[in-house]
Amino acid sequence: MNGSTNANDGKAVNGAPEHSTVLVVGGAVVGCFTALKLGQAGIDVTIIERQPTTSDSPRAVGYYGAAQLFMDEVGVYKFVRDEGFMTRGLCWRKRPTDDGKGGKQLGDVIARQHLCAPDETVFEVSAGQLNLPQADLNKIVLRQALKTGHVKLHFNTELVSILHNEGKDVTVLVRDINTNVERKLTATYLVGADGARSQTRKALGIAFAGHTWPERLIATNALKYNEIQVDLPTWYTMDRVHYTITTPLEEPVLGKKTLWRYTIAADPADTRPDEELISDENIFKHYENVMSGPRPLQVQIEARSTYRIHQRLASTLRKGNCLLAGDAAHVNNPYGALGLNTGILDADALAEALIMILKEQYPPSLLDIYSDERRKVFQFFVDPTSTQNKLRVHSNHEDEAVQNDWFFRLLQNPTYQELKEMAKPYFETWRTNIRKLAEVIQLGSPIHQ
Template sequence: MNNSQGPTSDNSPDHGGHGSHLPDETGTPILIVGAGAVGCLTAFKLGRAGIDVTVIECLPATSDSPRACGYYGPIQPILNELGLYELIRKEGFMTKGLCWRKKPKDDGKGGKVLGEMIAFQPLSAPDDTTYDVGNGLLNLPQADLNKLLLRAALGTGHVQVHFNTELVSILGNSDENGVIARVRDVATATERDLRTRYLVGADGARSVTRKSLGLPFPGHTWPERLIATNVVIKNELDPTWHTHYVLDRVHYTIATPLEDPVVGESTLWRYTIAAAPDDTRTDDELITDENILRRYEDVIAGPRPLQVRIQARATYRIHQRLAPTMRRGNCLLVGDAAHINNPFGALGLNTGLLDAEALGEALIMVLNENYPSSLLDVYSDERRKVFQMFVDPVSTQNKLRLHSIDADTAVEDDWYFRLMKDPSKLSHKQLEELSRPFNESWRTDMRALAKSF
C-alpha cells in the first residue's frame, strides 16, 4: 500500500522511517486497529517496552470531532508513570473541579448571569496553584491528546501507524497461529492479509473488530441525542468551578473550557446540550446555527446579544453497552470497542485509557516475561467488572441526575447534591467513601492480579 505515511500535519509527525510499509506476511507481534487516543496509548506502552506494533486507522488522520477533554486524578499517576503527564499538562491546563447549576438568570441589564450553584465537586484544595499529580482536573481536548499520544508512540521507534487502512475481517484466530487479519487500502480498495500474534481492537463503538469476532453489544440507547459544540466565548466572569452542569428536564447541558479561560479574553469552550427525546429533526437540522444559538440563549451567561463563534459541531447518540468478553482467542478489545456509556462524568475516555494501561501491561507480561496467555482472560474479566460495577451505574446516575430532578428541589431531593452542597462539612470518612470507587476500583493492577499465577 502506498498510503502508509498518513497525513503531513500535526496529526502525523515526522515518522523517521516508521510507517512506510505494512508488515509482510511474516507478521508483527501486535496489530492495533484504531489510531485514536486509546489505540495510541496502547501502542506507546507496548512500544516503550520494545514490542513492535503496527497500528492501522481507516481515517486519513486522527479525528478532530468534539469529544472528551478532562482527565481525573486516578488517571494522572498512570500518565505520569508513562512519562506523559508533563507533556499533556504543558499542552493543556488545570482547573479545580466542577459544579452543578440552575439555568442562567436575567441580570437586569438585558443579559444573563450564571445560575445558582446547586452543588460542587472540588478536585483540589481551594488555594492550590501547583496541582501535584492527582490533584485538579487536567484538561486537554481529546483531539489534541490523540496527536500527542501518536507522536509519543512513533517516538518509541517500535510503532508504525498506517492511515487510510481499514480492517475488513478476521480470517484466523488461534493460540497456536495467532491472528490473520484482512485489511484494505481505503484509497485503492486493495486488500491484503496480515499475520499478527495479537490483534487489539481499539476501533470505537462501531468496532469492526468486535463485529468480526461475532460479539454482540448488549445494552441500551438513550432516547435523546446530544449536540456537542466547540465555541469561542468571551470570559466575563472567573468562577471557581469552570466546568459546570446545567440541570434541565429536557435540555440539560455540560459546559467545560477547552482553553485556559482568562477573564476578559475570548477562549474556546465545549457546550454539549441535550435535544428533546421526541425531537424528530435530522442531525443536520439540529446543528444549524439557528438551533444551536437558540439553545445557547438558555445555557450561556453573558451580555446579550450573545457574541460567540462556533468552531465545531456534531450530534451523538448515547448508549450504555458492554461486550460479553474483551478477549476472543488472540483478539482483544479496548475502550469503546468493548464498552460505551454516556459522557456525563467523563467516564468514557478515562476508562478507555485505563483499559489501555491494563492491556498494555498484560501483553508486556505475556510477550516479554513468559506469563501465560490466560492473563489476558484476567484483563477481560477485571475490566468488564469495572464497567459493570462502577462505570455503568455511576455514569447512568450522573445523567439521570441532570434531568430527572427538579433544579429547585435538587438539594432537598438528592442525597448526593445534599452532601456536595458544601463538601467542606463532610467528614474524612464520608470523603473517603465517596472517592473509594474512583481511587480503588477504576484502575486494574495487572501486576498485583498476576501474583496468583
C-alpha cells in the same frame, strides 16, 4: 499528523504478509496509549487507522487522577500538562437568569464537587482534573509512541475481516481506503481499539448488550468572551429536557475570549435530522437558554456535531488472541467524563498483561483476567456511576435537587472522611493492577518459578 509513518507502507516483504507482535486496530487515544506502553517495553506494534489523520471531533476533554498517574508512568503527563490546564473540580448549576441589563447571569450553584483542595495551586500528579481536548491528547500520545522506534502507523487503512485467530497468531485482511487494495497482516495479538462501531468486535462476533438513550447530544465548540471568573469552570446546567455540560477547552482568562465546549441535550421527541439540530439557528436558540453574558450573544461556533449516547458492554473482551479496549469494549454516556478515562485505563491494563506474556512468559490466560476485571469495572463502577450522573441532571427540578438527592445534600458540607470515601473507587476500583491480580491467584511466570 497524516499519511503513513512507517518505512514500507505496509507492503508485503518477500511475498509474506507484514507481521508485528501486536496489531492495534484504531489510532485514537486508547490505541495509541496501548502502543506507547508496548513500544516502551520493546514490543513491535503496528497501528491501522481508517481515517486519513487523527480526529478533531468534539469529544472528551478532562482526565482524572487515575488516568493522570498512568500518563505520568509512560512519560506523557508533562506534555499534556504543558499543553493543557488544571481545574479543581466541577459543579451543578441552575439555568441562567436575567441580569437586569438585557442579558443573563449564571444560574446559582446547586452543588460543588472538588477533586482537590479548594485553594489548590500546585496540582501534583492525580490532584484535580487535567484538561486537554481529546484530539490534542491523541497527537501527543501518538508522537511519543512513534518515538519508541517500535511503533508504526498506517492511516487510510481499515480492517475488513479476521481470517485466522487460532494457535499462536492472528491474520487479518485490511483495505486501503484510497486505492481499495486489500492485503493481509499478521500478528501474535490483535487489539481492537476502533471505537463504538468496532469492526473488530463485529468480526469476532462478540455481543454488545445494553441500551441507547432516547435523546441525541449536540456538541459544540464556541469561542466566547469571558465576562466573569468562576472557581469551577466545568458545570452541568440542570434541566428536565435540555440539560447541558459546559467546560473550557483552554484555560479561561477574564476579559479574553476562550474556547468552550457546550454539549446540549436535544428533546427526545425532536425527530429533525442531524443537519437541522446543528444549524446556527438551532444552536443559538439553545445558547440563549444556557449561556450567560450580554445580548445579543457574541459567539463564534468553531465545531459542531451530534451523537447518540449508549450504555453497552461487550460480552467478553477476549476471543483467542484478539482483545478489545476502549469504546470497542464498552460505551457510556459522557456525564462524569468516565468514557475516555476508562479506555485509557484499559490500555494500561491490557498493555501490562501483554508485556507480562510476551516478555516474562506469563500464560495467555492472563488475558482472561484482563477481560473479566475490566468488565467488572464497567459493571460495578462506570455503568452505574455514569447512569446516575446523567439521571441526576434531568430527573429532579433544579429547585428540589438538594432536598431530593442524598449526593447533593452530602456535597453541601462534606467531611474530609466523606470526600475520601467518595474518591476511593476512582482510584482503587477504576484502575486494574494486573500484576497484583496475577500474584493473588498465583498465576506465575515460568521465569519466576
